[in-house]
Amino acid sequence: MSWKNDQVSEKETERILELAQECLDISGDFVEMGCYKGDTSLLLAEIVKASEKKLWIYDSFEGLPEKSEADESVLGTNFKSGELLVTKREVKERFLRAELPVPVIKKAWFRDLTSEDLPEKIAFAFLDGDFYESIRDSIKLVAPRMDAGGVMVVHDYTNLALPGVKRAVDEWMQKGTPQFEVVLL
Numbered sequence: 001m002s003w004k005n006d007q008v009s010e011k012e013t014e015r016i017l018e019l020a021q022e023c024l025d026i027s028g029d030f031v032e033m034g035c036y037k038g039d040t041s042l043l044l045a046e047i048v049k050a051s052e053k054k055l056w057i058y059d060s061f062e063g064l065p066e067k068s069e070a071d072e073s074v075l076g077t078n079f080k081s082g083e084l085l086v087t088k089r090e091v092k093e094r095f096l097r098a099e100l101p102v103p104v105i106k107k108a109w110f111r112d113l114t115s116e117d118l119p120e121k122i123a124f125a126f127l128d129g130d131f132y133e134s135i136r137d138s139i140k141l142v143a144p145r146m147d148a149g150g151v152m153v154v155h156d157y158t159n160l161a162l163p164g165v166k167r168a169v170d171e172w173m174q175k176g177t178p179q180f181e182v183v184l185l
């Protein structure tokens with residue numbers, strides 16, 4: 001399956017997949033917080049399919065939430081509430097068409113998820129919620145479940161149009177050193 005994604009660059013995707021591949025030997029499942037159309041999810045499913053691991057993907061399937069003050073940027077005016085809306089059914093159908101195992105697909109706002117909605121242990125996580133609260137809430141859910149050898153990738157950390165991502169990560173990092181690898185794209 002080849003790269004096709006309007007949200008994540010080809011180079012970033014290559015890095016994500018390389019890291020995910022390395023996590024196949026780590027105990028735990030794969031998670032994507034903010035799957036949108038499932039472009040990256042399909043590639044992760046391809047990696048996971050020959051293993052015992054499961055892929056868990058999460059999205060509001062109602063598009064982006066409201067921005068908070070932390071997300072304001074003159075460069076980011078195109079990121080609006082309700083944008084990037086796809087349905088859960090559309091995403092599920094893409095897996096079926098690609099003849100890939102359908103992941104666990106959860107439709108929810110991240111703030112409404114609890115630890116029960118997450119796998120017991122996570123080997124690889126891709127956080128791609130664009131906004132401050134979305135990344136803050138994703139980290140809160142995912143970090144406690146990460147295996148010590150696992151990798152958590154956060155997208156848009158360096159994206160000046162989405163300043164809330166960096167802020168959420170930096171605030172979390174200030175609380176202590178994570179016991180797993182964090183990759184900021």
Ligand SMILES: C[S@@+](CC[C@H](N)C(=O)[O-])C[C@H]1O[C@@H](n2cnc3c(N)ncnc32)[C@H](O)[C@@H]1O
Nearest residue numbers: 034035036040059060063064109110128129134
């Ligand atoms: C940039 S897109 C994800 C792109 C996807 N990871 C990929 O690689 O193609 C961001 C997604 O995060 C979802 N999202 C953002 N904040 C969210 C939140 N707080 N709760 C649930 N979904 C959220 C949006 O609905 C959107 O589909």
